[in-house]
Amino acid sequence: MxxxxxxxxxxxxxxxxxxxxxxxxxxxxxxxxxxxxxxxxxxxxxxxxxxxxxxxNSAARALKRGEFRTLGVILFTLATTGNSRTVEAIAGHAAREGYAITLIPVAVPTQDGVLGAFTRLGELAVDGVIVIMEVHLLDAADLTLPPGVQVVVVDSDAGERYPVVDTDQADGARQATEHLLGLGHPTVWHVTGPAESFASERRAHAWRSTLEAAGRPVPPVQRGDWSAESGYRAGLVLAGEPSCTAVFAANDQMALGVMRAFHERGRTIPGNVSVVGFDDLPDSGAFFPPLTTIHQDFAEVGRRCVDGLLRQLRHEPGHAGTELVPTRLVIRGSTAPPPG
Amino acid sequence: MxxxxxxxxxxxxxxxxxxxxxxxxxxxxxxxxxxxxxxxxxxxxxxxxxxxxxxxNSAARALKRGEFRTLGVILFTLATTGNSRTVEAIAGHAAREGYAITLIPVAVPTQDGVLGAFTRLGELAVDGVIVIMEVHLLDAADLTLPPGVQVVVVDSDAGERYPVVDTDQADGARQATEHLLGLGHPTVWHVTGPAESFASERRAHAWRSTLEAAGRPVPPVQRGDWSAESGYRAGLVLAGEPSCTAVFAANDQMALGVMRAFHERGRTIPGNVSVVGFDDLPDSGAFFPPLTTIHQDFAEVGRRCVDGLLRQLRHEPGHAGTELVPTRLVIRGSTAPPPG
DNA sequence: GGGCGTGATGTTAACGTAAACATGGCTTCC
DNA sequence: GGAAGCCATGTTTACGTTAACATCACGCCC
The missing domain is CATH 1.10.260.40 (lambda repressor-like DNA-binding domains)
Incomplete structure (x- = not known):
């Protein structure tokens, strides 16, 4: 030393x-x-x-310059792939722009929880905030933030009040459903995510309207909670439906569980049943069989968040409303024409 | 401007x-x-x-008080489960102690990369740093940090120079190997992680010494890179070994790939072959079959990092050397006695 | 009833940095 | 040869907050 x-x-x-x-x-x-x-x-x-x-001494420097060169990220959890990948992209892109990232975890997804985070945040050294808001607040219809804070929101429906960046959930779900219909399946069953999730809600809605637009029957929805375990339980139900030949699971983890249920019941994939997921996890290509899924571009979401927020901070004309990041269908081994 | x-x-x-x-x-x-x-x-x-x-104004406050109430976290990626779960635990525990977390991503895992991060960090408002150092630095035998910075390191071998918190890799690998031997398998094959990973190195070493201590033959190692895809490739090789009845994969993702390879070759699990993983991912219980694995307590690792660093900041007597967080074997459906 | 604590509030100075302005030496050009 | 300009560097000041000290009113006790 x-x-x-x-x-x-x-x-x-x-x-x-x-x-x-x-x-x-x-x-x-x-x-x-x-x-x-x-x-x-x-x-x-x-x-x-x-x-x-x-x-x-960065405190003195920040005091003098009136900016911290730091962005806050408010989120509920890092445990979901989407969130951690988005945060990683945010951190990387922010670093490239000379900004650091401060993580502000919110214990409970309520208006109070978020406001509490903002209170702490008020005392934190941040120039602006990105809110990763993947669930409905439990006790408020929409998100209200303290004035005077620059904000960009990810994955929410606050689009009329704040700039929002989100994956194009609806188009992804449409692609998944149309892919299965295009293979000749008479209809598509759906395993949805938790009710409080925006993404889940939108994927389910787009699945339904795609079926309706094609004039197909809309089978009852199986509700999961994003976990593979919940997908497994839904899969056991679907395996008992002889007419079920095509499943669209709202994420890859649930698709994993669905496939396990079919395996256990002796239904082969994709011979008897086709399965499509959503997310394109790094491992989805190694599932048994490799999973056909909708690819999300988390890096792009993170990049656009940072860019949008920095534009606000510089008082440049920012985008208003919601910015959608496109998805794309990745065809692997879990889908095929229906048996018969 | x-x-x-x-x-x-x-x-x-x-x-x-x-x-x-x-x-x-x-x-x-x-x-x-x-x-x-x-x-x-x-x-x-x-x-x-x-x-x-x-x-x-937190800058003025920090300037006056001489502390930021913020901890920096230096890491290479959030894409691995271990890292993102550890960071989440760190952020949560730090928040409870009144500290915020600043993320400092390092693009390349070299001494220069880390020093670059520290340079940026010197200009960041942090009181101390947690380094999540899961791989060997490519161009230096060990980690040298600028003086005057309080540090705790996760998952490294810098134990003689800095306080280190880590999962007890060796004991976990020992438990996995002994579990398989205890079921009656004559020996255990190993799919290891990338050579530059500390965790991978330790798991492989403990696997080997456990076999040697039991007087069993040590089969050649299959090297993977943590990805399920690499596990699949290793699995294809192992499926060609008629004597292979038990596999210890260095993480759950590779175990997933190994199992897919066996499925494709018609070897049943656990009927013909037993598989054990490491990590206990949230989905491992929904693999086909549900995976027997070693559970890591990431929350505890995060908590201890924060506690250790705060103790240093307060000049309390800190722990020196390496603190090991215990693991535990979770027995599910992928292991059974050997066939015959 | 005067000295004196006590408790509420005000005043001063300093934290480390950087913008704005000041200085002073050196070149350039007619 | 001297005014003008320019460059490198120095001096002053202010950023917003808070520790330390100063003040002031009030009530208490002998």
Whole structure:
């Protein structure tokens, strides 16, 4: 370990300036890469910084500049693939733009929970906020945030009040359903996600309208909770329906459970039954059989969130309403024409 | 640059003080819940705050107090279950302790990449850092961090230089291997993770020593990269080995791929072959068949990281060396005695 | 009844940085 | 040769908050 660099007392610009034999302002200029510092001086300052182990004090810097170069991300959980992939994309893209990410987890998905997060957030050093709001708030019809905070919302229906970025859920569900109809299946059964999820609601709605538009019967919905286990339970029910030859599960995990149920009941996939998922998890291609699914572009969602928020912060003309990120059908081994 | 005229509404304590007819110091006292403010005054100040939409400036506060109440988390990716679950636990526990989390993604796992992150981090508002270091640095034998930064490391071998928290990889691998031997299998084949991963290395080592301690032959290792796809490829090889009746895959995803390969080759699980994974993903119980695996307690890992770091920040006697979080075997449907 | 604690509130200064302005030496050009 | 300009660097000040100290009114006790 370098000895001279004990940083307990906080090395400041003044200290560096003293050692380098220049003024604090010159240290500031070097520190920020401003022009107009002669090379020899620059080197002296850099040496002094090195020697003292100087690191700029970001609090003072933020105080002076009036910005933190940090974005807050409010979310309920990182446990879902969608959220963690989106957050990763947000963090990566923000870093590229010179912004850091502060995570603000909300324990309970209620208006109070979110407001509590904002209160803490008010005391946090953030310039703007991205809210990843994948479920309906339990105690409020819509989301109301404190004024004076720049916001972008992911995956919500707050589009009239805040800029929203979302995967095009409806089009994805339509593609999935039409793919199965196109293979010749008379209709498509659906395993839906939890009622409080926006994404789940939209996928189910689009599945239904696609069937109706094609003049097909709409079978009863099986409700799951995104987990593979719930998909398994739904699959056991569907395996008992002799007329069921095609299933659209609202996510890949439930599709995994559905397929397990069919395996256990001796129904082959895709020989007897076809299955389509939604998400395109990294492992979906290794399911048994490899899963046909709808690919979501989480990286693009994250990128657009950051861009939208930064545009707001710079007072550039931002997009209003909802921005939809397209999905695409990935055909693998779990779908085929119906038996017979 | 953009015209500096447009700043945030910028309500400061002075503004609140003016409206409430008190001094800024009294506003500060109310803001921080300090005693010695009479109720009537307190109310006046709170009203003024409400009216003006005052939010404390955390930069000024941090500058004055010398702390940010924020912890940085340096990581390479959120895409692995382990990392995202650990980060979620860290964020939750930190929030409970009144700390926020700043994410610092590192694009490339090299010494330079990490140092780059620290440079950015030096300019970030953090009091300490948790490094989630699941792979060997590509260009340095071990991790060297700038001095003067409080650090806790997850999942690494830096134990002699920094406090480390990690899952007890070796004991988990031992449990997995002994479970299979205990069922009567003559030996256990292993699908390992990427060479640069610490966890992978340790699991493989413990698997090997467990076999050796039991006097069993050590079959050649199949190397994967954590992905289900790589597990599938390894599984195809193993399915060609008639003597292979038991497989320990270094994570659940690869176990998923291994099982798919066996299914495709007509080897039943657990009738012909037993499979054990590592991680206990939320979906592992819904694999076909439900996977016997080693459960990792990511929440506990996160909690201990935060506790350890906060102890350091408070200059309390911290633990040195490596703290191991125990694992436990979860027996499901993918393991049984060998055929015959 | 005067000295004196006590408790509420105000005043001052400082945290580390960077914008704005000031200085002073050196070149350039007529 | 001297005014003008320019460049490198220095000085001043303010950002919003809070610790430390200062003040002031009131009541209490001998």
């Amino acid at each position: 370098t000895a001279g660099a004990r940083r307990r007392p906080g090395v400041s610009m003044a200290d560096v300036a003293r050692v380098a034999g220049v003024s604090a302002q010159t240290v500031s200029r070097v520190s920020n890469g401003h022009p107009g510092v002669v090379e020899a001086t620059r080197r002296q300052v850099l040496d002094a910084m090195q020697q003292l182990g100087y690191r700029p | 953009t015209a500096g005229a447009r700043r945030r509404p910028g309500v400061s304590m002075a503004d609140v003080a003016r409206v409430a007819g008190v001094s800024a110091q009294t506003v500060s006292r109310v803001s921080n819940g300090h005693p010695g403010v009479v109720e009537a005054t307190r109310r006046q100040v709170l009203d003024a705050m409400q009216q003006l939409g005052y939010r404390p």
